[in-house]
Structures are given as C-alpha cells and as structure tokens.
Amino acid sequence: QSVLTQPPSVSAAPGQKVTISCSGSNSNIGNNYLSWYQQVPGKAPKLLIYENNKRPSGIPDRFSGSKSGTSATLGITGLQTVDEAVYFCGTWDASLSVVVFGGGTMLTVL
Amino acid sequence: QVQLQQRGAGLLKPSETLSLTCAVYGGSFAGYCWSWIRQSPGKELVWIGEINHSGSTKYNPSLKSRVTISIDMPKNEVSLRLTSVTAADTGVYYCAKMPASVTLNCKSYMDVWGTGTTVTVSS
Numbered sequence: 001q002s003v004l005t006q007p008p009s010v011s012a013a014p015g016q017k018v019t020i021s022c023s024g025s026n027s028n029i030g031n032n033y034l035s036w037y038q039q040v041p042g043k044a045p046k047l048l049i050y051e052n053n054k055r056p057s058g059i060p061d062r063f064s065g066s067k068s069g070t071s072a073t074l075g076i077t078g079l080q081t082v083d084e085a086v087y088f089c090g091t092w093d094a095s096l097s098v099v100v101f102g103g104g105t106m107l108t109v110l
Numbered sequence: 111q112v113q114l115q116q117r118g119a120g121l122l123k124p125s126e127t128l129s130l131t132c133a134v135y136g137g138s139f140a141g142y143c144w145s146w147i148r149q150s151p152g153k154e155l156v157w158i159g160e161i162n163h164s165g166s167t168k169y170n171p172s173l174k175s176r177v178t179i180s181i182d183m184p185k186n187e188v189s190l191r192l193t194s195v196t197a198a199d200t201g202v203y204y205c206a207k208m209p210a211s212v213t214l215n216c217k218s219y220m221d222v223w224g225t226g227t228t229v230t231v232s233s
Contacts, residue, residue, distance in 0.1 A: 103153075
C-alpha cells in the first residue's frame with residue numbers, strides 16, 4: 001500500500017487529454033513539492049515535472065502539473081502512442097522521513 | 111549531460127551483502143545529491159537513501175540498519191551497500207541524481223537516473 005494514492009490505470013484516445021491524480025496528506029503533498037515521472041517498460045523512470053508544475057528542459061508543454069492541498073494532478077494533452085507508460089508521483093514525507101512514491105498509473109493510448 | 115553508469119553483482123544468496131556502484135559521467139559531481147531507489151517486481155518504487163557531496167546521508171528508516179551509501183569524489187562514484195539481504199530485497203536498483211538547494215540540502219526529486227541493476231536474492 002503506497003503512501004501516495006494513484007489510480008491503477010487510465011486510458012484515452014490519441015489526440016485527447018488525460019489527467020492522472022495523486023492523493024496524499026499534509027505530511028507529504030500538503031507541505032512539500034511534488035514531482036512526476038514517466039517509466040516506459042524496461043527503462044528507468046524519467047523526470048517529467050518537478051516542484052509541482054515545472055518542466056525540465058526537453059519535456060514538451062503537453063505535460064503539465066498542478067497541486068491543490070493534499071492532491072496533485074498530471075495533465076497530458078495531445079496524447080500520442082509514445083506516451084503509453086507508467087506514471088509515478090513522488091514527494092518528501094516529513095512524518096516518515098522518506099521520499100515516497102505513488103503506486104503508479106498505467107496510461108493506455110487507445 | 112550527466113550520465114550514470116551502474117555496476118555490481120546481480121545474483122545474491124540470502125544473508126550476503128549487496129554492493130553496487132554508480133559512476134557519474136559528463137558533468138560535475140560536486141554540488142549535487144545522489145540517491146538509490148529500488149523497484150520491486152510489483153513495480154513499487156522505494157527510496158533507499160541519499161548522500162550529498164559532503165558525505166552527509168539520509169536513509170529510509172525501514173532499511174537504515176542495513177544500508178550504507180558513500181561517495182568517492184576523486185572517482186566520481188556513489189556506492190550502495192545493503193547487508194543481510196533476503197528475497198524481499200529482490201528488485202531493480204537505480205542510482206539517481208538529485209539537485210541540491212543553496213544550503214546543500216537535497217531536493218526530493220531525481221532529475222537523472224541510472225539504467226538500473228537487476229538484483230535477485232535466491233538460495
């Protein structure tokens with residue numbers, strides 16, 4: 001059971017928009033920055049979003065992040081088949097004194 | 111662009127010690143933090159711990175008694191030791207770079223990841 005809660009899977013058609021949620025508590029999301037990662041099967045995770053809504057160099061603006069209270073959302077617009085991957089959220093948990101991750105959400109582009 | 115190359119034994123017996131090394135290429139080693147993360151066969155990500163360039167460490171309390179993370183500045187390498195392994199330690203181990211604040215505290219996200227090392231613990 002992960003500290004951060006994500007839906008196991010989401011799906012949408014190419015070209016459409018999808019959102020992935022990440023829910024936590026005041027000890028983690030509520031008082032710390034959140035990051036998002038994309039993991040293609042067989043590869044290492046890749047940073048998509050850091051500090052709630054910032055994109056590293058090279059990440060297209062189709063990817064966006066937002067946070068409100070103890071929840072956060074990753075948005076992906078203009079879905080492409082290459083976006084099929086597992087997406088994880090992560091942050092610091094002050095009560096547990098660890099970096100925590102969500103259980104991951106599998107995105108299927110139909 | 112910083113790249114992380116991992117090496118170390120991938121097959122261990124219960125009670126043995128896991129030793130992995132992560133070599134940092136293509137960028138500055140100093141001024142950043144370095145972490146290790148494990149991904150279980152069920153795909154859950156578990157943060158093992160981190161070290162900053164001055165050698166200060168933080169460990170996951172659930173693993174703290176068995177974990178040592180160290181750095182070798184002249185070699186630009188970060189190492190992980192995990193003692194008394196069991197089957198529960200099986201998974202893919204990643205090293206990762208973490209930015210640091212101006213006060214040298216590690217930020218809680220990983221912006222560069224190694225390719226991963228598959229570790230299997232089996233008798």
